[in-house]
Amino acid sequence: MANQTPAVVMDNGTGFSKLGFAGNDSPSFVFPTAIATKGPAAGSGGSGSGRPAVANKPSFLTGGAGPTGHLSTKRGTEDLDFFIGDEAINAASGPGYGLHYPIRHGQIENWDHMERFWSNSIFKYLRVEPEDHYFLLTEPPLNPPENRENTAEIFFESFNCAGLYIAVQAVLALAASWTSSKVTDRSLTGTVIDSGDGVTHVIPVAEGYVIGSSIKSIPIAGRDITYFVQSLLRDRGEPDSSLKTAQEIKEEYCYVCPDIVKEFARFDRDRSRFMKHVVTQPGGRQVTVDVGYERFLAPEIFFNPEIYSSDFLTPLPVVVDGVIQSSPIDVRRGLYKNIVLSGGSTLYKDFGRRLQRDIKQLVDDRIRASEVRSGGAKSGGLEVQVITHKRQRHGPWFGGSLLGQTPEFRSYCHTKAEYQEYGPGIVRRFALLGGPGGS
Amino acid sequence: MLLLDYQNVLIQSVLTERFSGAPPVSIDQTVSDFDGVIFHISTPETKTKIMVSIQIRCFKDLVRYGAEEVLNREYGPYVVPPEPGYDFSIVVDLESLPTDKEARDELVKKISLLKRNAMAAPFEQAYEEHYRLKQEASKFTSEEAPQGVREGGEVKAIHYREEEAIYVKASHDRVTVIFSTVFREETDRVFGKVFIQEFVDARRRAIQNAPQVLFRNDPPLELQGVPGVKNTGTGEIGYVTFGRWTYLRCGRACVLRGTVLFTRHLTPQRMPDVISHIQTFRDYFHYHIKASKAYIHSRMRRRTADFLQVLRRARPDHEEKERKTASGRTFKVGS
Numbered sequence: 001m002a003n004q005t006p007a008v009v010m011d012n013g014t015g016f017s018k019l020g021f022a023g024n025d026s027p028s029f030v031f032p033t034a035i036a037t038k039g040p041a042a043g044s045g046g047s048g049s050g051r052p053a054v055a056n057k058p059s060f061l062t063g064g065a066g067p068t069g070h071l072s073t074k075r076g077t078e079d080l081d082f083f084i085g086d087e088a089i090n091a092a093s094g095p096g097y098g099l100h101y102p103i104r105h106g107q108i109e110n111w112d113h114m115e116r117f118w119s120n121s122i123f124k125y126l127r128v129e130p131e132d133h134y135f136l137l138t139e140p141p142l143n144p145p146e147n148r149e150n151t152a153e154i155f156f157e158s159f160n161c162a163g164l165y166i167a168v169q170a171v172l173a174l175a176a177s178w179t180s181s182k183v184t185d186r187s188l189t190g191t192v193i194d195s196g197d198g199v200t201h202v203i204p205v206a207e208g209y210v211i212g213s214s215i216k217s218i219p220i221a222g223r224d225i226t227y228f229v230q231s232l233l234r235d236r237g238e239p240d241s242s243l244k245t246a247q248e249i250k251e252e253y254c255y256v257c258p259d260i261v262k263e264f265a266r267f268d269r270d271r272s273r274f275m276k277h278v279v280t281q282p283g284g285r286q287v288t289v290d291v292g293y294e295r296f297l298a299p300e301i302f303f304n305p306e307i308y309s310s311d312f313l314t315p316l317p318v319v320v321d322g323v324i325q326s327s328p329i330d331v332r333r334g335l336y337k338n339i340v341l342s343g344g345s346t347l348y349k350d351f352g353r354r355l356q357r358d359i360k361q362l363v364d365d366r367i368r369a370s371e372v373r374s375g376g377a378k379s380g381g382l383e384v385q386v387i388t389h390k391r392q393r394h395g396p397w398f399g400g401s402l403l404g405q406t407p408e409f410r411s412y413c414h415t416k417a418e419y420q421e422y423g424p425g426i427v428r429r430f431a432l433l434g435g436p437g438g439s
Numbered sequence: 440m441l442l443l444d445y446q447n448v449l450i451q452s453v454l455t456e457r458f459s460g461a462p463p464v465s466i467d468q469t470v471s472d473f474d475g476v477i478f479h480i481s482t483p484e485t486k487t488k489i490m491v492s493i494q495i496r497c498f499k500d501l502v503r504y505g506a507e508e509v510l511n512r513e514y515g516p517y518v519v520p521p522e523p524g525y526d527f528s529i530v531v532d533l534e535s536l537p538t539d540k541e542a543r544d545e546l547v548k549k550i551s552l553l554k555r556n557a558m559a560a561p562f563e564q565a566y567e568e569h570y571r572l573k574q575e576a577s578k579f580t581s582e583e584a585p586q587g588v589r590e591g592g593e594v595k596a597i598h599y600r601e602e603e604a605i606y607v608k609a610s611h612d613r614v615t616v617i618f619s620t621v622f623r624e625e626t627d628r629v630f631g632k633v634f635i636q637e638f639v640d641a642r643r644r645a646i647q648n649a650p651q652v653l654f655r656n657d658p659p660l661e662l663q664g665v666p667g668v669k670n671t672g673t674g675e676i677g678y679v680t681f682g683r684w685t686y687l688r689c690g691r692a693c694v695l696r697g698t699v700l701f702t703r704h705l706t707p708q709r710m711p712d713v714i715s716h717i718q719t720f721r722d723y724f725h726y727h728i729k730a731s732k733a734y735i736h737s738r739m740r741r742r743t744a745d746f747l748q749v750l751r752r753a754r755p756d757h758e759e760k761e762r763k764t765a766s767g768r769t770f771k772v773g774s
Binding site for chain 2: 005006008021023024025026028029079080111112115116119123124125126127128129130131132133154157158159160
């Protein structure tokens with residue numbers, strides 16, 4: 001592989017983009033999927049809808065003097081005047097720049113911004129010539145094929161990249177779980193629980209294909225846990241209850257307990273379980289915040305949503321069970337056996353163990369009930385296994401890195417020549433990477 | 440972003456983080472850079488010893504033109520025998536770092552410029568050769584100068600990519616840098632031509648002291664007799680010649696969407712900058728071709744949205760439709 005350039009793996013999520021090279025164990029860059037351009041922020045106008053806000057009269061009728069400051073009316077170098085990632089956040093805090101998030105709910109909404117975001121991430125951060133590298137991109141489940149085509153157009157026509165593979169995040173998350181010692185066969189069947197900042201998805205995958213009709217999403221994710229911690233801090237009247245403090249407490253102290261009532265009792269018996277968190281406020285003043293029951297209460301909202309939300313009341317284990325029950329019957333066993341966690345909000349200690357216990361309970365109850373109803377027949381039981389592994393945080397990226405470094409990866413990609421032969425429609429289908437017949 | 444950085448951002452960020460006193464962790468990262476350069480950052484022995492290795496396609500060429508001296512000068516105490524599969528390695532021990540912050544930042548900067556420094560050797564050599572030739576030439580008038588002085592030094596070829604090369608030639612009154620570029624893509628070739636034409640015209644138009652730039656599809660005269668230069672005649676390969684900078688060669692080329700800007704810096708201290716600029720020329724050139732395409736795409740999207748808007752407007756608000764009931768009676772809907 002001396003002369004082969006490593007493939008570039010890019011996982012552009014709603015909140016953060018993960019960029020790096022295949023074969024590495026962690027992404028080289030993780031920064032917000034944000035772009036700061038000259039002009040006002042997206043929130044005010046219609047540009048948030050993805051389409052450029054259309055003027056009252058089309059711009060070619062008004063002689064380019066439409067009310068919007070769209071790029072197409074500019075003739076200078078305005079299109080190069082932008083920042084991405086952390087630099088964008090910094091630039092937007094000053095005057096003159098507006099912050100935009102080109103991806104919403106996992107899907108690319110603003111292609112103008114995304115194209116420039118990519119060009120900057122390739123040339124400034126990764127420093128590669130797209131002609132020399134193969135690219136592995138990710139997409140959310142249920143991404144419309146038109147979006148894939150648009151992506152391919154940009155990568156092949158603007159960047160002339162050597163080859164392109166677009167993989168579904170959930171499938172890559174499954175591949176990432178192969179590093180766990182619990183996984184013995186490298187199958188691409190399993191249930192992925194992907195919990196990021198904004199939303200939690202439960203996605204069943206059968207032999208590398210997402211069962212689209214059974215996907216469920218839960219409106220409880222990392223941000224909600226932070227808000228919940230914050231509200232607990234506010235209720236107690238702690239000296240500092242900013243969102244940042246709440247997030248630090250969430251990341252540093254929270255864990256999942258097996259039984260909430262016993263945990264309360266244990267806290268009352270053992271005072272050493274209460275922690276102190278020191279916050280340095282802007283200005284240099286240090287204050288101490290007590291950390292109490294929220295240590296186990298915060299992640300508990302996945303399992304007992306009623307303590308946080310009043311409109312979403314189904315616990316995560318029930319959702320997972322429901323998703324698997326609504327999938328085709330012949331893959332259910334595989335789905336129960338391989339429940340893979342992915343995303344930052346699944347990193348709490350014992351999260352996997354609790355989930356496994358709760359799902360197991362649901363399954364066993366159902367089996368017992370049907371045994372009673374059948375009048376004496378015995379079931380062989382059903383294996384439920386939740387897999388926790390070290391690469392959970394950037395699961396999809398790591399899976400991409402793992403698959404991207406395999407020698408046969410390049411043969412799975414569509415190349416520029418193929419694209420030119422068939423047109424953008426070619427990216428609607430990809431051979432299944434890492435599937436049967438693969439590695 | 441108009442200009443590309445010279446240093447590798449990733450190496451810089453990794454080392455800055457490591458040097459800031461964070462607890463040592465093991466690193467094993469392969470990093471790519473332009474022109475097929477591959478870096479490998481690792482901690483092979485202990486977590487405190489960070490090894491940075493580089494693999495360059497044209498390292499043999501570079502060694503011939505004195506790359507080792509330049510690298511030893513820059514990284515003297517850190518140089519170690521190269522890691523297998525790589526061309527050059529340095530090791531930094533976290534326990535014996537410079538104590539003050541500025542010196543550390545300096546070191547980080549230096550390491551992240553590894554590629555630049557490795558590639559700088561032939562250019563530096565050309566500069567020295569030029570100074571020497573200039574001295575010699577000052578002894579003669581232009582007519583009676585011996586052949587060697589007038590002709591200048593040999594052509595240094597750096598085959599930094601598979602099909603592309605940089606040629607550097609020093610003579611008593613100039614240093615000439617020639618890039619051969621290949622465009623695989625028809626569209627890119629057109630864009631590239633426009634760009635280079637702007638470079639060529641820059642001097643004629645506005646900026647008097649810009650270095651002369653020539654662009655042609657057949658190998659320029661300077662390259663006659665250099666092995667490996669083929670005249671394909673298909674126009675796929677272009678040759679961009681920078682040079683004939685009479686005094687102290689300048690650099691700093693900025694393409695501003697077709698406006699070429701050359702600033703002259705009249706001090707020889709600008710040499711390192713010039714070398715950096717010249718090195719990123721190709722990447723920068725390709726980056727701007729891509730950026731222009733992105734710009735054109737965004738205008739195309741906008742125009743489509745406008746047309747759709749016109750179509751939407753053209754549709755009558757209340758369309759009259761005739762409908763039939765099951766029994767056969769007709770009635771009108773709408774208006």
